[in-house]
Amino acid sequence: MENDISTRQRVIMDYIREQGSVQVDQLADHLEVTPQTIRRDLNQLYDLELVQRVRGGAVIKNTVENLGYGARKTLMADEKTEIARITAGIISNNSSLYINLGTTTERVAEFLTGHSSILVITNNINVASILWPLRNIEVMIAGGMIRQSDGGIVGPATEEFINRFKPDYAVIGCSALDYSGEILDYDLREVRVTQAIIRQARTVILVTDSMKLERSAPVKVGTLSDIDIMVTDDGISAEFFDLCQQHTVDLKIAQSAAI
Incomplete structure (x- = not known):
């Protein structure tokens, strides 16, 4: 063609x-x-x-493979910044949280630097690199196989590590969202870790830009019913807004005027 x-x-x-x-x-x-x-x-x-x-x-x-890490970092960069700012504001001091893989979750980590007495558990080397020098934040990093494409840590050892904790929050990303309410990604190993994170966290926060509604991915992570809070930008459609309400998701919108 x-x-x-x-x-x-x-x-x-x-x-x-x-x-x-x-x-x-x-x-x-x-x-x-x-x-x-x-x-x-x-x-x-x-x-x-x-x-x-x-x-x-x-x-x-769309293909069965994700975009490269460098491309994903620049994609919807301003929207991701404001999404991250809002998400960091949800996280309270003296709390614990998971942060998983993704360029938006990494931006959230950058906005946590002013928090105090928080424990961050992550399978993302980039998140750990952002936060480990800070005395006000403790970082625990999962064991497992390092994915060379983006520094993600995946595999059975990672799942086992995640299952040891019951944190206050989980901040997770995804590669695509379907209008059926399904959350989608590309790597089955990553998906299994994310599913463990969702099971263990008390409050699950999905951070995603509206472009994820224009993409597809082959592996199902879960559904919007698994999510407590979703933070996205104002490119989201009215149809998807209604879908979040049906699944009782607390939807928080990063306004373009603020970006």
């Missing part, structure tokens, strides 16, 4: 793969063409189902 596209459209697809997500104006500047030209190219790529439409731009069409 990619044989049917122009040289410029190939460049566009390579750029989207590299960046994770792009806006029309960003592509126009990069290729030194008009936004109208980019829109025409993207419309053809949409029709061929090679890229997926998002607000103002495109991402690569």
Whole structure:
């Protein structure tokens, strides 16, 4: 199918793969063409189902593999920052929490640096690296297999470690959300750890940007019924808002005006 596209459209697809997500104006500047030209190219790529439409731009069409870690860090970066700020405000001092894998959960860790007397249990090397130098925060890191793609720790040893604790909170991310209310991800090993985290925590907080509603992933983590609080941005649809209410999820919205 990619044989049917122009040289410029190939460049566009390579750029989207590299960046994770792009806006029309960003592509126009990069290729030194008009936004109208980019829109025409993207419309053809949409029709061929090679890229997926998002607000103002495109991402690569869903596959059975997640985007690269670097691309995920830049994707919806401003929204993730405000989501993380709101989430950190939910966490009280003198408490314990899990933080699992994901670029949004890592941003939450960055906003916890002002908290005092908290215990963070994590299977994310990047989270541990952010928090371990701080005297006001204790960090416990799970054993297991280190996933080279992003520093996540997964496997049976990780699950066993997680099951030893009963923390006040769990801050978890996901790769995709379905309008059936299912929470989805890519790596079965990671999913099994996340499921253990959900079982053990007293309050489960899902942090996710609205673009996850435009993606799919092959492995089911659970459903919105497993979630107590969801923090997302204001790109969420009215349909999904109603779905959260049906599952009695306390939905907290990061407003664009604050981003």
